Amino acid sequence: MDNATTTQAPVSTKGKKVTFRIWRQDGPDQAGRYDEFELEYRPGANVVSCLMEIQRNPVTKDGRKVPPVIWDAACLEEVCGSCAMNINGRVRMACSALIDRIVGDGEAVITLQPMSKFPVTRDLSVNRDRMFDALKRVKAWINIDGTHDLGPGPRQSAADHGVMYKLSTCITCGSCLEACPQVTIDNEFMGAAAISQARLFNMNPTGKMNAEERVRGLMGPGGIQDCGKAQNCVKVCPKEIPLTTSIAVMNREVSKQIIKDIFFNQGDEKKATGGPG
Numbered sequence: 001m002d003n004a005t006t007t008q009a010p011v012s013t014k015g016k017k018v019t020f021r022i023w024r025q026d027g028p029d030q031a032g033r034y035d036e037f038e039l040e041y042r043p044g045a046n047v048v049s050c051l052m053e054i055q056r057n058p059v060t061k062d063g064r065k066v067p068p069v070i071w072d073a074a075c076l077e078e079v080c081g082s083c084a085m086n087i088n089g090r091v092r093m094a095c096s097a098l099i100d101r102i103v104g105d106g107e108a109v110i111t112l113q114p115m116s117k118f119p120v121t122r123d124l125s126v127n128r129d130r131m132f133d134a135l136k137r138v139k140a141w142i143n144i145d146g147t148h149d150l151g152p153g154p155r156q157s158a159a160d161h162g163v164m165y166k167l168s169t170c171i172t173c174g175s176c177l178e179a180c181p182q183v184t185i186d187n188e189f190m191g192a193a194a195i196s197q198a199r200l201f202n203m204n205p206t207g208k209m210n211a212e213e214r215v216r217g218l219m220g221p222g223g224i225q226d227c228g229k230a231q232n233c234v235k236v237c238p239k240e241i242p243l244t245t246s247i248a249v250m251n252r253e254v255s256k257q258i259i260k261d262i263f264f265n266q267g268d269e270k271k272a273t274g275g276p277g
């Protein structure tokens with residue numbers, strides 16, 4: 001094959017600029033504003049590397065020296081989940097958001113905003129406590145009986161293991177809550193992540209011992225019944241976790257628990273009233 005027909009001439013990016021329009025907010029109850037920063041375009045750059053560049057020289061496009069932008073980041077490889085933010089109106093991880101893919105051939109303006117379903121601590125950094133509180137509510141862990149060697153755990157089927165592995169990749173980034181129309185900044189809905197983690201730990205052979213407690217954690221105000229089935233969560237999850245399947249599975253478990261409770265309570269009432277049974 002003739003190379004001349006398959007190799008494209010490199011596009012010159014010399015002098016190309018990218019403008020970052022970044023939300024600034026000095027504290028949780030402070031008013032917000034935008035600052036604009038202009039950077040040289042660098043092929044392969046991601047949003048976090050651009051934020052680092054701005055941090056080194058926090059001078060706005062109109063020449064004002066301002067405090068460095070605050071954002072959360074730790075692993076820089078889509079594992080810690082802390083750099084989720086709205087990038088040009090779409091929630092995503094700043095570490096894996098490549099500038100080339102965001103701006104394409106269009107206008108090179110990138111707007112960065114903090115996630116809106118969590119309280120802002122400063123600039124792009126938010127408080128994600130509601131997610132961790134939801135994980136506590138559904139007891140998203142396996143209880144252990146001391147720290148001594150318990151020997152090999154119960155066997156798992158390869159099929160279950162495959163599902164559980166996928167569910168275990170949740171990085172608690174909050175993207176699924178941000179995209180969910182049922183989650184608001186001031187309501188209690190736990191969102192898809194905690195529901196999916198309840199499914200994960202209920203599938204675990206040892207975790208099954210506390211399955212009912214997790215199912216009960218999904219019930220009540222802010223629980224699984226607040227899901228409106230918009231299915232946005234599954235579209236934005238950076239780990240492609242099958243969140244809508246998890247919600248359907250746990251909805252069934254909650255329904256079964258409700259039916260069990262109805263019969264259990266009826267039995268109790270009969271005993272209390274001296275009725276048959």
Ligand code: SF4
Pocket residue numbers: 169170171172173174175176177192193196236237238239240241243
């Ligand atoms: S389920 Fe997906 S989007 Fe939601 S917190 Fe976990 S990784 Fe993020």
